Amino acid sequence: MALCAACVHKETSSTPAETASNEEKAQTPVAKQAEEQGPSSAQAVMKPAKNQKSKGIVHFTQSGDKIKIEAMLEGLKPGPHGFHIHETGDCSSVDFKSAGGHFNPSHKSHGAADGAERHGGDLGNIVADSKGKAKLTVEAASLSMSGAQSIIGRAIVLHAGPDDLKSQPAGNSGDRIACGVIEALK
Numbered sequence: 001m002a003l004c005a006a007c008v009h010k011e012t013s014s015t016p017a018e019t020a021s022n023e024e025k026a027q028t029p030v031a032k033q034a035e036e037q038g039p040s041s042a043q044a045v046m047k048p049a050k051n052q053k054s055k056g057i058v059h060f061t062q063s064g065d066k067i068k069i070e071a072m073l074e075g076l077k078p079g080p081h082g083f084h085i086h087e088t089g090d091c092s093s094v095d096f097k098s099a100g101g102h103f104n105p106s107h108k109s110h111g112a113a114d115g116a117e118r119h120g121g122d123l124g125n126i127v128a129d130s131k132g133k134a135k136l137t138v139e140a141a142s143l144s145m146s147g148a149q150s151i152i153g154r155a156i157v158l159h160a161g162p163d164d165l166k167s168q169p170a171g172n173s174g175d176r177i178a179c180g181v182i183e184a185l186k
Contacts, residue, residue, distance in 0.1 A: 044057070083123045145184070156182060
């Protein structure tokens with residue numbers, strides 16, 4: 001009789017595909033929406049180019065349909081410096097050219113951060129004080145944490161000189177003196 005009882009017992013373990021399907025069903029609509037929208041914050045740690053002292057951190061926060069960007073940098077020459085999000089999250093080359101050109105998903109001309117005609121990554125200038133420190137807070141409506149306008153995995157680059165906000169294709173702001181890869185925060 002014990003043998004027949006064992007025959008009636010059915011194993012109820014799930015296959016990996018069934019488990020994933022069950023987890024998807026259990027995920028709340030809010031969790032699914034957050035996953036589709038991407039992270040709500042990110043940061044980039046700026047590292048200096050060879051023979052440069054510029055460094056700092058840049059925080060990115062999703063705020064409705066805009067990205068709030070807060071930069072705190074030091075070790076700069078006093079005055080304005082071009083500040084842009086670049087298309088490739090690669091700061092490995094000595095001159096940071098591995099970061100590619102300005103992030104430009106809408107294929108527009110270079111311009112001011114508040115201009116109608118501008119690259120998505122055009123953030124204008126960040127101005128260093130007499131001690132070489134600079135802070136910037138700006139909101140960008142043309143960027144996001146997910147989708148085609150996503151900044152995640154891209155680079156943010158600081159230039160030696162000011163961005164003139166009009167020269168094509170990149171504002172004539174000189175050498176790249178600091179670079180950081182934008183990484184999502186959990």
